[in-house]
Amino acid sequence: MIDMNYISIQNNQAISVNDIPEHSYEIFSTGNIALLNDNPARHCVNYFGYRSRNAIKLICCIADDNLHLIFISSALVEINSKLASLTAQNHNFENFEREIHENFGITYSDHPWLKPMRYAHNRFDKNEIIGEYPFYKVDSEELHEVGVGPIHAGIIEPGHFRFICNGEQIMHLEIQLGYQHRGIEQLFLQKKKLIERTTLAENIAGDTVVGHTTAFVNLWENLCNYTPDYSLQYARTIALELERIAIHTGDLGAICGDIAYQLGNSVYGRLRTPIVNFLQEWGGNRLAKGLIRAGKINYPFTPELADRLTAVFKAYEPDFTEMTNKLFTLPSTLARLEKTGVVSYDEVLEIGTVGMAARMSGLNRDIRLSHPYNLYNSFIHKPVIKRHGDVYSRTQIRREEIKQSIGYIKELIANVPEFKKPENISFSPIKNTFVLSLVEGWRGEICHCAITDEKGELILYKIKDPSHHNWMALALAVRKNEISDFPICNKSFNLSYSGHDL
Amino acid sequence: MFDNLKIMWHQGKQFIPDVTTAKVLGIFRGRPVISKNKVNETILAELCPTGAIMVNPVRLDIGKCTFCGECAIQFPDKIQFTKDYHLSSNERDRLIIHEGDDKPIEVNQASVRKEIHRFFSGSLKLRQVSAGGDNSCEWELNSSNNVQFDVSRFGIDFVASPRHADGIVITGPITENMAEPLERCYNAIPDPKIIILVGVDAISGGIFAGSPALNRSFLDKHKIDLYIPGNPAHPLTVINGILDLLKKTD
Numbered sequence: 001m002i003d004m005n006y007i008s009i010q011n012n013q014a015i016s017v018n019d020i021p022e023h024s025y026e027i028f029s030t031g032n033i034a035l036l037n038d039n040p041a042r043h044c045v046n047y048f049g050y051r052s053r054n055a056i057k058l059i060c061c062i063a064d065d066n067l068h069l070i071f072i073s074s075a076l077v078e079i080n081s082k083l084a085s086l087t088a089q090n091h092n093f094e095n096f097e098r099e100i101h102e103n104f105g106i107t108y109s110d111h112p113w114l115k116p117m118r119y120a121h122n123r124f125d126k127n128e129i130i131g132e133y134p135f136y137k138v139d140s141e142e143l144h145e146v147g148v149g150p151i152h153a154g155i156i157e158p159g160h161f162r163f164i165c166n167g168e169q170i171m172h173l174e175i176q177l178g179y180q181h182r183g184i185e186q187l188f189l190q191k192k193k194l195i196e197r198t199t200l201a202e203n204i205a206g207d208t209v210v211g212h213t214t215a216f217v218n219l220w221e222n223l224c225n226y227t228p229d230y231s232l233q234y235a236r237t238i239a240l241e242l243e244r245i246a247i248h249t250g251d252l253g254a255i256c257g258d259i260a261y262q263l264g265n266s267v268y269g270r271l272r273t274p275i276v277n278f279l280q281e282w283g284g285n286r287l288a289k290g291l292i293r294a295g296k297i298n299y300p301f302t303p304e305l306a307d308r309l310t311a312v313f314k315a316y317e318p319d320f321t322e323m324t325n326k327l328f329t330l331p332s333t334l335a336r337l338e339k340t341g342v343v344s345y346d347e348v349l350e351i352g353t354v355g356m357a358a359r360m361s362g363l364n365r366d367i368r369l370s371h372p373y374n375l376y377n378s379f380i381h382k383p384v385i386k387r388h389g390d391v392y393s394r395t396q397i398r399r400e401e402i403k404q405s406i407g408y409i410k411e412l413i414a415n416v417p418e419f420k421k422p423e424n425i426s427f428s429p430i431k432n433t434f435v436l437s438l439v440e441g442w443r444g445e446i447c448h449c450a451i452t453d454e455k456g457e458l459i460l461y462k463i464k465d466p467s468h469h470n471w472m473a474l475a476l477a478v479r480k481n482e483i484s485d486f487p488i489c490n491k492s493f494n495l496s497y498s499g500h501d502l
Numbered sequence: 503m504f505d506n507l508k509i510m511w512h513q514g515k516q517f518i519p520d521v522t523t524a525k526v527l528g529i530f531r532g533r534p535v536i537s538k539n540k541v542n543e544t545i546l547a548e549l550c551p552t553g554a555i556m557v558n559p560v561r562l563d564i565g566k567c568t569f570c571g572e573c574a575i576q577f578p579d580k581i582q583f584t585k586d587y588h589l590s591s592n593e594r595d596r597l598i599i600h601e602g603d604d605k606p607i608e609v610n611q612a613s614v615r616k617e618i619h620r621f622f623s624g625s626l627k628l629r630q631v632s633a634g635g636d637n638s639c640e641w642e643l644n645s646s647n648n649v650q651f652d653v654s655r656f657g658i659d660f661v662a663s664p665r666h667a668d669g670i671v672i673t674g675p676i677t678e679n680m681a682e683p684l685e686r687c688y689n690a691i692p693d694p695k696i697i698i699l700v701g702v703d704a705i706s707g708g709i710f711a712g713s714p715a716l717n718r719s720f721l722d723k724h725k726i727d728l729y730i731p732g733n734p735a736h737p738l739t740v741i742n743g744i745l746d747l748l749k750k751t752d
Contacts, residue, residue, distance in 0.1 A: 270516045
């Protein structure tokens with residue numbers, strides 16, 4: 001076997017596109033499979049294609065969590081190629097190859113699940129229509145199908161779930177997405193103003209505004225060879241942890257709601273409010289839209305805000321602890337959480353989940369530790385790891401991460417740095433450059449990639465929400481569970497539709 | 503049981519007694535006011551990510567505004583965002599703020615369909631459809647019914663089926679892929695029925711306006727009864743907007 005060479009980069013490191021080694025597809029595929037297989041510390045953070053020289057350039061990014069490096073390699077293939085899939089050898093690539101197939105018409109001879117991914121408006125085959133998705137079917141008189149969506153009963157985003165059930169028991173779940181597709185990646189190229197692109201990043205997933213916008217501004221600053229000062233990194237780190245606390249608290253409430261535990265539902269629901277209201281006190285928006293900006297911050301974090309936040313935590317913590325102690329000792333709630341919706345370590349490793357959906361089953365994946373950015377470089381983050389992969393594990397992770405995030409913020413706000421007056425910096429991206437930015441959002445790893453041409457114009461902007469990997473974990477989690485436990489399984493993952501559909 | 507009582511006791515009173523006059527904390531960006539000061543209008547308009555600022559004279563369309571505040575940061579003498587969260591109207595034109603305007607944005611009761619007051623002023627059941635929404639407006643709509651904002655105290659509820667609904671609440675810029683499900687959901691609601699658009703994406707497309715992945719033809723076919731601006735709309739904006747629409751006039 002010929003060894004494939006690749007370039008190793010760190011998170012946010014800008015490199016020349018020409019420095020990415022290009023291989024034949026055969027060497028590229030065997031090389032990347034060899035990098036991944038039998039190495040749990042590695043996973044595919046991004047794999048995508050784009051049009052180049054009348055062909056399709058494929059770029060694969062494999063992260064190594066122990067070495068804190070990302071291995072980048074590429075291949076050039078013809079537009080209508082028929083290729084052997086990487087997925088047949090490693091399921092990490094399943095969704096990535098579906099996307100490449102959908103966008104460029106590349107077919108894979110041995111992909112096990114080569115179905116449309118999101119019915120993107122610029123898809124290769126316009127005859128594929130979202131209403132005619134080819135669901136998996138089982139021909140049996142014993143089994144029945146249950147279809148849910150795209151519009152759901154609650155106030156949530158659309159997506160279609162198709163269950164195959166034996167009585168009350170779920171045998172199989174297929175999740176069809178794409179209803180939220182807004183064409184964001186193309187808009188990133190069409191809209192040239194920084195404020196437009198920042199606004200797009202804020203609207204990728206409205207529950208992860210800080211996560212996605214931080215990924216964008218970190219990428220943009222490195223693409224333009226600009227080093228943000230300490231105060232900007234400081235503000236982003238605090239905002240990221242506040243977002244984690246807010247959403248995790250709300251999720252605990254929603255989990256209580258789905259098991260009909262009204263007290264928990266109300267208490268966590270109201271505990272989320274002071275956290276999001278603090279974001280508004282700081283930046284004028286409860287979901288932190290308008291807060292994160294490249295090269296500046298319009299709303300500095302002041303010592304007065306630090307005092308306010310200390311007071312918010314002081315009121316939050318006793319009520320949170322009291323409620324949480326109750327939730328985690330009630331036999332009636334534990335009976336619904338424990339051993340429900342289990343995904344094993346082997347399964348999460350095989351499908352390549354990230355964030356909470358990896359840490360729930362003993363797989364240590366947390367970008368704050370493995371590929372640190374902003375202020376995560378200045379201390380050693382200790383990921384919260386659970387072993388059982390059930391709803392209970394996912395609930396425990398939220399409880400412990402909330403406490404951990406409060407601890408981090410308390411340390412940070414003990415020393416508030418000087419903030420400069422916001423001023424506009426004229427950014428100009430470096431020519432022929434590739435940059436990759438990883439951020440651990442509250443759901444898990446967010447990955448943004450950008451490539452510029454010889455004029456410094458963006459020719460590619462690629463966004464990957466953690467949900468891209470984790471929807472499959474939900475599909476596996478519900479197998480052999482009662483269909484009545486689907487809501488609690490779904491809520492315990494709380495995945496993004498808009499982040500997936502883009 | 504005593505634990506439960508203790509937990510409930512420790513929450514104190516959470517609900518907001520009067521949602522029409524409650525004060526919001528910090529630097530909330532609500533209804534903007536535009537002064538008559540002279541500025542370089544071209545630079546001002548250029549700042550806006552969604553083209554919400556019009557020039558000569560300066561006007562700001564809060565149906566297009568993402569409330570990012572960039573214009574107010576760079577031209578503080580020209581544009582300021584007040585903490586007024588009463589932003590909704592039934593007429594699209596009323597969302598455009600002119601130089602020197604500093605009056606509340608209101609529903610024009612004279613142009614509200616009569617059956618809305620007659621049928622829905624006591625109880626209004628709504629079906630929510632997210633059509634490309636980013637889950638921020640959806641999130642705030644859910645917040646509208648938490649123990650603090652508690653919109654259901656006014657007889658306003660979100661229901662699971664269009665068959666049980668009196669109207670539809672749309673969030674998101676309406677993607678091509680959601681155009682048909684949205685239309686089908688709307689058709690499944692019995693007459694008379696209302697349409698409410700929540701958030702900048704639904705009202706104008708927001709930052710997604712003009713994207714080829716959208717299909718906003720639904721909005722050309724049907725009359726919109728209420729526009730609730732915001733990015734996302736604050737729960738107090740949502741609740742006050744609906745209450746304003748339902749207000750019985752003599």
